[in-house]
Amino acid sequence: MESMKDVNFSEAVERSIEIRKLYHSLELLYHKKEWTVEEDALAFLTDAGLVGRLTMSQQGRWPMNGETESELEHKLAECIWWLIILAERMNIDISEALEKFLSKTEKLLKE
Numbered sequence: 001m002e003s004m005k006d007v008n009f010s011e012a013v014e015r016s017i018e019i020r021k022l023y024h025s026l027e028l029l030y031h032k033k034e035w036t037v038e039e040d041a042l043a044f045l046t047d048a049g050l051v052g053r054l055t056m057s058q059q060g061r062w063p064m065n066g067e068t069e070s071e072l073e074h075k076l077a078e079c080i081w082w083l084i085i086l087a088e089r090m091n092i093d094i095s096e097a098l099e100k101f102l103s104k105t106e107k108l109l110k111e
Contacts, residue, residue: 009095016084037089044082051075 024034035043054072056062087094 009098012080013084013088013094016081017088019081020085020088037086040082040086040089044079044086047075047078047082051079 027034051072053062053064054068054075057064057068058072084094087097
């Protein structure tokens with residue numbers, strides 16, 4: 001796999017929010033209103049389901065046509081993007097939430 005630069009999480013959050021603004025512009029153009037938070041959550045769940053099916057394909061448990069590896073890579077990244085967007089739209093600091101989760105889980109598992 002070709003090496004790419006690591007993405008700084010704070011930068012990823014900022015870029016994700018900017019990309020979502022561009023999608024909102026398209027939604028306004030084509031549908032006259034932006035997607036709701038609920039619609040964003042449904043889009044995330046749809047992509048998460050595709051991660052499951054692509055994982056099965058990658059592991060040889062489900063036949064699929066196409067480029068499973070590249071599609072799986074794309075959907076995994078898209079799911080991270082959706083989580084960033086959902087957190088931002090619900091006024092949750094995803095960086096802080098992730099830190100809390102990691103610290104709590106590490107503590108629980110080290111006890």
